[in-house]
Amino acid sequence: MTDGAATRSAGAEAGLVSEIKVRAAMIRRETIRLIGVAKSGHYTSVFSAAEILATLYSGVMRISDDPEWAERDRLILSKGHVAVGVYPLLAERGYIAPELLNEYTRLGNPLGDHPDMRRVPGIDFSSGSLGHGLSVGVGMAQAARLRGYNHTRIWVLLGDQELNEGQIWEAAQAASHYRLSNLTAIVDRNQMGLDGRTEEVLAVEPIRDRFEAFGWWVVEVDGHEPDELAATLTNLPHAGSQRPVCVIAHTVKGKGLRYMELSRVWHLGYLAPSDAGQALRELDQP
Amino acid sequence: MTRFVALAPSNPQSWDLADSQQMNHSAVAGLVLADLAERDSRIVVLTADLKHSNGTVDFERRHPKRFFNVGIAEQHMVTMAAGMATFGLVPYVATFASYASLLCAEQLRTDLAYPGLPVRVLAHHAGISLGFYGTSHHATEDFGLLRSIANMTVVCPCDAASTRRALVDTLDLPGPIYFRLGRGREQDVYGPGAPQFHVGRMGLLRTGDDLTIVANGITVSAALGAADRLAGEGIEAAVLDAHTVRPFDAEGLRSVVARSGRLLVAEEHNVIGGVASACADALVDAGISGIRMRRAGLPPDEYALIAPPTALWAHYGLDTDGLLATARELLGS
Numbered sequence: 001m002t003d004g005a006a007t008r009s010a011g012a013e014a015g016l017v018s019e020i021k022v023r024a025a026m027i028r029r030e031t032i033r034l035i036g037v038a039k040s041g042h043y044t045s046v047f048s049a050a051e052i053l054a055t056l057y058s059g060v061m062r063i064s065d066d067p068e069w070a071e072r073d074r075l076i077l078s079k080g081h082v083a084v085g086v087y088p089l090l091a092e093r094g095y096i097a098p099e100l101l102n103e104y105t106r107l108g109n110p111l112g113d114h115p116d117m118r119r120v121p122g123i124d125f126s127s128g129s130l131g132h133g134l135s136v137g138v139g140m141a142q143a144a145r146l147r148g149y150n151h152t153r154i155w156v157l158l159g160d161q162e163l164n165e166g167q168i169w170e171a172a173q174a175a176s177h178y179r180l181s182n183l184t185a186i187v188d189r190n191q192m193g194l195d196g197r198t199e200e201v202l203a204v205e206p207i208r209d210r211f212e213a214f215g216w217w218v219v220e221v222d223g224h225e226p227d228e229l230a231a232t233l234t235n236l237p238h239a240g241s242q243r244p245v246c247v248i249a250h251t252v253k254g255k256g257l258r259y260m261e262l263s264r265v266w267h268l269g270y271l272a273p274s275d276a277g278q279a280l281r282e283l284d285q286p
Numbered sequence: 287m288t289r290f291v292a293l294a295p296s297n298p299q300s301w302d303l304a305d306s307q308q309m310n311h312s313a314v315a316g317l318v319l320a321d322l323a324e325r326d327s328r329i330v331v332l333t334a335d336l337k338h339s340n341g342t343v344d345f346e347r348r349h350p351k352r353f354f355n356v357g358i359a360e361q362h363m364v365t366m367a368a369g370m371a372t373f374g375l376v377p378y379v380a381t382f383a384s385y386a387s388l389l390c391a392e393q394l395r396t397d398l399a400y401p402g403l404p405v406r407v408l409a410h411h412a413g414i415s416l417g418f419y420g421t422s423h424h425a426t427e428d429f430g431l432l433r434s435i436a437n438m439t440v441v442c443p444c445d446a447a448s449t450r451r452a453l454v455d456t457l458d459l460p461g462p463i464y465f466r467l468g469r470g471r472e473q474d475v476y477g478p479g480a481p482q483f484h485v486g487r488m489g490l491l492r493t494g495d496d497l498t499i500v501a502n503g504i505t506v507s508a509a510l511g512a513a514d515r516l517a518g519e520g521i522e523a524a525v526l527d528a529h530t531v532r533p534f535d536a537e538g539l540r541s542v543v544a545r546s547g548r549l550l551v552a553e554e555h556n557v558i559g560g561v562a563s564a565c566a567d568a569l570v571d572a573g574i575s576g577i578r579m580r581r582a583g584l585p586p587d588e589y590a591l592i593a594p595p596t597a598l599w600a601h602y603g604l605d606t607d608g609l610l611a612t613a614r615e616l617l618g619s
Contacts, residue, residue, distance in 0.1 A: 070373075070374075074372075076369075117372075117401055118401055118402065124372070125368075125369070125372065125401070126396070126397075126400055126401050128396070129392060129396050132365050132393070132396070132397060135361075135362045135365035135366045135368075135369065136365055136366070136368060136369035136372075136397070137369060138362070138366050138369065139365065139366035139367060139368060139369025139370040139371075139372075139377075140369040140370070140372060140373060141369075142354070142366070142369075142370060143369065143370040143372070143373035143375050144373065146330070146351075146352070146370075146373075146375065147373055147374075167359075167361050167362055167365070170356075170359035170361065170362035171362050171365075171366070173357070173359075174356055174357070174359065174362060174366065177357075178354075
């Protein structure tokens, strides 16, 4: 599925794979803790993307200690409601004070359910209204070229039901027209919108065919397998390929807590303290 | 085109396309930006399949690598520009005002104003200047919509010279700017000696203690014409160019209107939500009462009729004769 990339990196990347697993577990645990403060949040949308985010922040994205480094890679959280799973990564990197997490969503705290680039170092664009992120990415990829940042890659994390938004396809046609090989969209194919299964709400398949028809290079991965993710995301076509890349990451909404997996009622939710404790124990089981 | 002219004898003053192309002298944005871009590498220009209508083709000719035709995808264009701005670029996006404001309202708010990014929106063919192309192509709600967006600057230069000054003088202004522009055939008001464009400060074009006329865009020259005619009757009308709708120059308005106690607001916009509403806000905020006021604009519940733009302006009382009639009514009240 990953065109041989997985085998090339197997073994040599054992350390990386274990790092991703640890980080993904941290994302899930911290998401439970933070939503416990807010008393409402998108657990399941984070859980499906936990390994994707962990991989990006485990050396795949070119970032530095300075969140404003001009030539850094950018990550646009087009599915902005995943932000609660990203804040702990920003704290881990030292971009934000870890204490801020304790007051997540409370009055005056910069961290909300949807991320604000002006208040949170390490957030590359404010998001929340679905359908905008890929256009942001097209603009950033084009700007990176104009600036001569030849090693800067623009990553856009898309939801799957989000692909219903028309502006996604306005951006998709532009990305291939401009041959933006420095742009990578990752579709968190967690199979669910808010109202139910994507194919019942409004079909998004065939995602691969759709992106290919729009001129993109498409690769599919198991979005919960760190080795596959790492191998794919570190072996993307180089700048000479002249095509933007769409990574379809097959995931499960709510992955990690059995009762949340592919459950419609858990799109937004709250775990009472006793349930949160139980959830953390379930996450710790192999 | 020849056949069209033969079938429809027309007057250039009607702005019929076939006869009025030679009047097209104020769609200067493309040329101005091309000049600015010679010494400022931050400037990029985007349009949505309208480069010949808005003159951005003039920019493309000189800076092809910094020009992006996004096709007919206006919402994407605005958001794409936002992404570019995060890299330190200063993008100018150009499309019809109806699309720039109404179609892209959320992108203006959420992607430009909320993050405070310096994207400039060239919203041209504003108001009812597209005449018989109809309501889909008219923008008579944009001031009202944009006035309530935090961090948004809204300007409305009235001719070629002030458009040039507005573009040059706002290059480094933080945050997004909505430039409400006409169709490119507007009469000269300022001429080559146009003063510096002070964002947030009204231009006092004429003084007078009997009446205050606040205008912007296409209504500025009409207001000056009405003031001239009134002067012939011994009535002195002050004329203010409210070229900045947001932030609105409340103090500038109050200092002038206090002298006359009579206020006529003329705008190519629905009478709700635009310049007249901004004036009313300014007066109420300062606790000023007793000002007699009339609003010239599109009636609250009316979409413009089908007609050439000059006929529409006359119909809605936005030309010199119309403003004169409303002014007389106000003076007699």
